[in-house]
Amino acid sequence: MRNEQAYYDEIKKKFAEEREIRVNFRPEGTAQFTSEFTGELEKYAVDPYAEERVEREPITDTVECLFIGGGFSALLTSARLRERGVESIRIVERGADVGGTWYWNRYPGVACDVVSYDYLPLLDEMNYVPKNHYSRGDEILEHCQAIANKYDLYDLAVFQTTVTSTTWLASEQMWELKTDRGDVMKARFVICANGTLSKPKLAKIEGINDFKGNSFHTSRWDYDFTGQDLSNLKDKVVGIIGTGATAVQAVPGLGESAKELYVFQRTPSSIDIRNDWPTDPDWAAKLKPGWQQKRRERNLQGPQLTEEQKKKQASRTKEEKLRHQENNNIDYMMRIHDRIEKTVDDPQTAEALKPWYMFMCKRPCFHNDYLPTFNRPNVHLIDTHGEGITKITEKGPEFKGKEYELDLLIFATGFEVQKTGIYNQIIGKNNLDLEDKYSDGIRTLLGIHTEGFPNLFIMGGYQASFQFNLTDMLQTQGDHIADCIAYAREHDHNTIEPTAASEEWWVQEVISHRGKTKRNEECTPGYYNFEGESNRRQDGNYNGGFLQYFNHMAEVRSKMLNSFIFD
Numbered sequence: 007m008r009n010e011q012a013y014y015d016e017i018k019k020k021f022a023e024e025r026e027i028r029v030n031f032r033p034e035g036t037a038q039f040t041s042e043f044t045g046e047l048e049k050y051a052v053d054p055y056a057e058e059r060v061e062r063e064p065i066t067d068t069v070e071c072l073f074i075g076g077g078f079s080a081l082l083t084s085a086r087l088r089e090r091g092v093e094s095i096r097i098v099e100r101g102a103d104v105g106g107t108w109y110w111n112r113y114p115g116v117a118c119d120v121v122s123y124d125y126l127p128l129l130d131e132m133n134y135v136p137k138n139h140y141s142r143g144d145e146i147l148e149h150c151q152a153i154a155n156k157y158d159l160y161d162l163a164v165f166q167t168t169v170t171s172t173t174w175l176a177s178e179q180m181w182e183l184k185t186d187r188g189d190v191m192k193a194r195f196v197i198c199a200n201g202t203l204s205k206p207k208l209a210k211i212e213g214i215n216d217f218k219g220n221s222f223h224t225s226r227w228d229y230d231f232t233g234q235d236l237s238n239l240k241d242k243v244v245g246i247i248g249t250g251a252t253a254v255q256a257v258p259g260l261g262e263s264a265k266e267l268y269v270f271q272r273t274p275s276s277i278d279i280r281n282d283w284p285t286d287p288d289w290a291a292k293l294k295p296g297w298q299q300k301r302r303e304r305n306l307q308g309p310q311l312t313e314e315q316k317k318k319q320a321s322r323t324k325e326e327k328l329r330h331q332e333n334n335n336i337d338y339m340m341r342i343h344d345r346i347e348k349t350v351d352d353p354q355t356a357e358a359l360k361p362w363y364m365f366m367c368k369r370p371c372f373h374n375d376y377l378p379t380f381n382r383p384n385v386h387l388i389d390t391h392g393e394g395i396t397k398i399t400e401k402g403p404e405f406k407g408k409e410y411e412l413d414l415l416i417f418a419t420g421f422e423v424q425k426t427g428i429y430n431q432i433i434g435k436n437n438l439d440l441e442d443k444y445s446d447g448i449r450t451l452l453g454i455h456t457e458g459f460p461n462l463f464i465m466g467g468y469q470a471s472f473q474f475n476l477t478d479m480l481q482t483q484g485d486h487i488a489d490c491i492a493y494a495r496e497h498d499h500n501t502i503e504p505t506a507a508s509e510e511w512w513v514q515e516v517i518s519h520r521g522k523t524k525r526n527e528e529c530t531p532g533y534y535n536f537e538g539e540s541n542r543r544q545d546g547n548y549n550g551g552f553l554q555y556f557n558h559m560a561e562v563r564s565k566m567l568n569s570f571i572f573d
């Protein structure tokens with residue numbers, strides 16, 4: 007039975023109060039973090055997984071397609087390019103292998119939060135069925151390596167190399183890429199596949215460099231210190247700052263292994279049940295070729311309403327629809343609260359673990375062992391109620407005058423979000439820096455092309471549709487990019503660049519779908535809403551729906567000569 011509206015209004019009021027507390031603690035929004043790891047912070051960027059630095063001579067050759075980054079974006083687009091006959095493909099990657107997210111994130115418990123049969127791309131092409139309903143990180147990394155092998159992507163790949171500048175050479179109609187290895191490579195087409203969440207960030211906490219114990223970011227896990235199975239932690243006091251998606255996966259293992267574990271929380275995540283199970287071999291054996299593509303097509307259509315549901319929806323006013331959605335959302339969050347109460351023994355800890363915001367304000371999490379970990383006598387939740395740790399001494403974090411003495415401090419503080427051109431300066435026609443172009447607002451066509459930057463394609467950046475299963479979106483972009491490159495090749499065009507009009511159309515399209523509701527403004531700060539900052543309507547994702555985004559792409563491709571200038 008539905009509650010009275012007053013019940014929902016009361017909860018919404020509490021959501022707003024909790025948001026206010028957090029915004030007041032951090033009015034600086036995204037500026038509360040840094041991902042520029044220079045000076046003493048440099049150690050947080052070091053790759054602990056590369057066995058050794060491979061020395062090599064600088065490269066000065068030319069390839070047809072060059073990917074900046076070697077994660078899923080690069081791999082799935084390369085596969086499509088190979089299918090279209092492109093031979094010369096190079097991946098340039100900071101890490102020592104392909105994999106991107108799944109190369110860097112090897113913390114204990116790492117796994118995808120989207121059903122593996124949907125999340126892992128190219129399952130039809132690879133003839134592979136994941137081992138579990140949710141794949142663990144090592145399986146995903148192996149899948150990335152298998153794709154690179156199948157499509158011969160290791161041949162020209164360059165690892166342990168960061169692209170530092172990407173400059174358009176108008177006279178040659180080529181991109182010139184410089185790296186931190188002294189390379190000066192050229193490429194006809196460049197695909198920025200630098201990731202949506204790949205540059206680690208740290209909270210700017212006073213005294214962060216004073217800490218004398220060991221410390222690292224979760225994407226640079228120091229297994230030499232913890233032991234592969236975390237057994238070295240049995241006599242160690244460990245602290246973890248942050249309670250987002252990574253911490254939710256890492257905390258259960260840490261709680262089991264550490265002598266003491268302190269979890270420093272600012273805002274709790276919403277944690278739902280994780281329905282995981284090993285893949286049923288009988289089910290897998292019955293899958294017909296093209297099974298994943300069919301799943302993707304179904305996902306693209308979204309949930310289908312029954313006739314009765316459609317009628318009911320149509321009979322509601324806009325305001326009623328919104329209220330109905332909000333109330334459903336609150337009911338869901340109260341079920342999350344209920345689960346916490348039933349799972350966590352100590353009522354004060356249970357209370358502190360309750361998220362007070364609408365579902366999807368922050369990245370949702372799914373785990374069966376995170377909440378019970380707080381019932382262990384060696385695990386302590388230090389709830390800062392929105393404030394966060396503000397000081398670190400040589401012994402460890404300090405909160406409200408109490409110092410927490412630690413042997414190991416782990417930063418589960420996340421990543422810079424969806425920035426194009428990380429570690430890399432992109433200079434297009436007429437010496438235009440992409441950052442300068444975007445300083446008056448992001449301008450793209452479909453989040454992929456941008457005027458003044460011919461033959462440059464962007465993956466996972468803003469102004470594209472956001473999907474909880476990101477590979478659905480990346481695959482759509484990869485297919486589109488491969489089609490655009492194939493079109494230019496087939497028609498003997500040297501360059502492809504969006505027209506000013508098509509770019510303007512898309513910017514307006516993005517603007518028209520953003521800010522229709524107050525949802526973002528009302529959400530508690532987090533990376534989904536730029537930490538509570540108010541920003542230009544065009545500087546975010548396209549909110550017109552994934553199917554619409556997909557259809558718009560097809561429309562752009564059906565009118566190539568209207569959408570692009572070719573040279």
Ligand SMILES: Cc1cc2nc3c(=O)[nH]c(=O)nc-3n(C[C@H](O)[C@H](O)[C@H](O)COP(=O)(O)OP(=O)(O)OC[C@H]3O[C@@H](n4cnc5c(N)ncnc54)[C@H](O)[C@@H]3O)c2cc1C
Pocket residue numbers: 074075076077078079080098099100101105106107108109111117118119120125167168169170199200201202203204252421427428429430465466474475476477480
């Ligand atoms: C811990 C974690 C869990 C996640 N779980 C999910 C999930 O369950 N479901 C989901 O949909 N998404 C998830 N994501 C998002 C995930 O990032 C995407 O699903 C996807 O893997 C992104 O692929 P990508 O190739 O675009 O970027 P990435 O995998 O991030 O790869 C980008 C690569 O580019 C490299 N790079 C960047 N700049 C340069 C440069 N200048 N020079 C050279 N190399 C450079 C980086 O080193 C990085 O390896 C998760 C992200 C994280 C961090």
